[in-house]
Amino acid sequence: MSAPSIPRVHFTELSARERAKALLEAGTFRELLGPFERIESPHLSPQGVVPQSDDGVVVARGTIDGSPAVILAIEAAFQGGGIGEVSGAKIAGALELALGDAEAGTPVRPVLVLETGGIRLQEANLGLLAIAEVHAAIIALRRYVPVVGVIAGPLGCFGGMSIAAGLCSYLIMTREGRLGLNGPAVIEEEAGVAELDSRDNRRVWDIMGGEQRVAVGMADTLTEDDPDSVARAVREAFAAGLPERHRSAKVERYETRLGVIDSSQELDGQKLRSIWAEERR
Amino acid sequence: MCANSAAQLEGGNWRRRREEKARRLNKAGRIARGRVLPTGSIVAALEALIEPGDRVFVEGNNQKQADFLSRSLARVDAGKVHDLHLLISSLSRPEHLDVFERGIARKTDFAYAGPQSLRVAQLLTDGKLKIGAIHTYLELYGRLVLDLAPTVALVAAEQADAAGNLYTGPNTEDTPAVVEATAFRDGIVIAQVNELAEELPRVDLPGSWVDFVVEADRPFHIEPLFTRDPRHISEVQILMAMLTIRGIYERHEVKSLNHGIGFDTAAIELLLPTYGESLGLRGKVCTHWALNPHPTLIPAIESGWVEAVVAFGSEVGMENYTAARPDVFMTGGDGSLRSNRAFAQTAGLYAADAFVGSTLQIDRDANSSTVTRGRLAGFGGAPNLGSDARGRRHTTPAWLSMITGESEVERGRKLVVQLAETFSDGQTPRFVESLDAVEVGRNAGLPLAPVMIYGDDTTHIVTEEGIAYLYRARNLKERREALAAVAGVTPVGLKHDRSREKRLRRDGLVAFPEDLGVRRTDARRSLLAAQSIGDLVEWSGGLYNPPDRFRTW
Known part of the structure; x- marks a missing residue:
């Protein structure tokens, strides 16, 4: 039998900075507001949390398929990828600069590498504001150039940043990635363990895992968890150009989808796939 | 009667x-x-x-x-x-x-x-x-x-x-x-x-x-007790695993062994096909195991490292894999695994060169315990495996390598290796003045403190600082010095006298990573043969069927 190559390189094993490098053409990575600029969150130290000198977001310029690109990669290992004032401003600011470039006729390809539980609770309101700016910037920018989101895992993408994911032109996931407005632990705490046991991995991934999200059209591409496959999926998304209509603009489609679901019945991933099969895409 | x-x-x-x-x-x-x-x-x-x-x-x-x-x-x-x-x-x-x-x-x-x-x-x-x-x-x-x-x-x-x-x-x-x-x-x-x-x-x-x-x-009911998700193995554990492979398995030619439960030993299992292979150790060490079918052993088995495994019990999800590898695992005529706790314990006690396990607390004399305050957990099988069998008579290079005396009549020893990062969760020191077990034993009215592995059975202690070769100590003072030298900034480690370090290293009582040719910066997760449960399934060719709670897809 064929053993995997040893050791296998996984995209999910990479740090945010390594992920950004992996998505850009070799040798083109250039970081903006890198850790040596020491743009840290001022809110964490007073609350006994050690800040990080990039505030957990990497902004990287470089090229994808020869075209200028900007990668916004969130570091899951710092505060669960939570968005605060500074990290949120780095993302929103970069997207706004990209918008300026696009309006000037020199579009830059934006990629969001989303690995986040949403708002960073220590700076909740400022994080919320920043995320709202991110949402507005994505909507403005996607008129000119596709905005591509990557949810590789293993943390996933939740909270306000899951809305940002929903606004993306294209969403790329691995089977270990998860996407949901509320994370499983939050659902269990709010609605009770009978609604969702957050430790029941099979059920959690059946609802919000990459395979299911792609199968029901909430995400576009399921990719292998290695740097080459993810980078290829990103290139292909840009090559596809702007979608005819963005997912988040198809309001009536999602209203129809909600309408056909009988919420008194227990649903599982397979059932949802078959119920929604007819009007997918 | x-x-x-x-x-x-x-x-x-x-x-x-x-x-x-x-x-x-x-x-x-x-x-x-x-x-x-x-x-x-x-x-x-x-x-x-x-x-x-x-x-x-x-x-x-x-x-x-x-x-x-x-x-x-x-x-x-x-x-x-x-x-x-x-x-x-x-x-x-x-x-x-x-x-x-x-x-x-x-x-x-x-x-x-x-x-x-x-x-x-x-x-x-x-x-x-x-x-x-x-x-x-x-x-x-x-x-x-x-x-x-x-x-x-x-x-x-x-x-x-x-x-x-x-x-x-x-x-x-x-x-x-x-x-x-x-x-x-x-x-x-x-x-x-x-x-x-x-x-x-x-x-x-x-x-x-x-x-x-x-x-x-x-x-x-069966508890999948021996499954460790490689995702949670840290780079400090990988460093300790490299030290163990280099400074113990290679140095003493450890061919037969038992691994305790935990991420420290899971890291070793996953480094054999990568780091161990790069040292040219396949076939020379770790060929025979008294071990449950650990999913993290799959890459080593698939890479041809393992000749035989005798199992105490099975492990949930490993049924099809063990049945498909009868040359490695003991199996019945029907094809499925046969485990036997009493025989596997006997093998671990008498037939194995080494026991390698993790522990929660170690005192300055190398006594160790997994008892923590208020909990009377008992022993299970670890003391059988983690003790020298003084009735042993057959020899192996590893067993003989423990001899330090020079008289005409000497005996070898089992290697009893304890892995212990100096702090648990980066906060609680593992090296302590007095084991919690002493107080727990006293409160429970036990005649003896519940010590899991006694210091005089322990031959090696591995931390992220290095290895203490306790078996080489000539007296209690040297033992304590060697142990303190690898105990970091814990209460025990702070007693370490730096001026003695050179001599301890020269006499082979202590080895730091540089003494063993291990570069700390090489201790990366990318060195793990499998980095997730999904990787283990892939290594097994789909034969390993992990329990739901370990599936992250």
């Missing part, structure tokens, strides 16, 4: 136990259909077969549980059945202690009390539970055939036929040892089975050893 023997001599009756058994079997005759007890009548059957004061063995260890029978025992009428002496490998389910709460049992001899250890301490304080002794597995099995013969044994198997033959499946574990001790002293053996079958895939226990079988309400 002495009083009994006198009576036997006077009366000339040498068959009292047999007659007593016959009397009880007769009582249960109304309930049983042949050897089969109806599921719904199990409580009545237990009330007929068990009498006050009996020694009752309930099969339950850290993996397999005769949980239908233990739940049923907790439901008997305490007016009819009380003051039992409970023999059990591991007090791990709530009902194991409910029987004390209800007065059904009064005394226990056991080996381990993992998840229930807090409640054991409470019942002890309340005077509802008396402890005979806390054992290691082998000691307990030894006592079952000597002075603690069970009157009744309640065990678990996968299938039985109408003649009482049992098929245990891959989780044979303790069952043969317990049933032998009971059946051949005229005790009564009751086996719960997942199903009754016309024909068994293989016979693990002959029907003549078994008095009754009963179909359980649901399959017996």
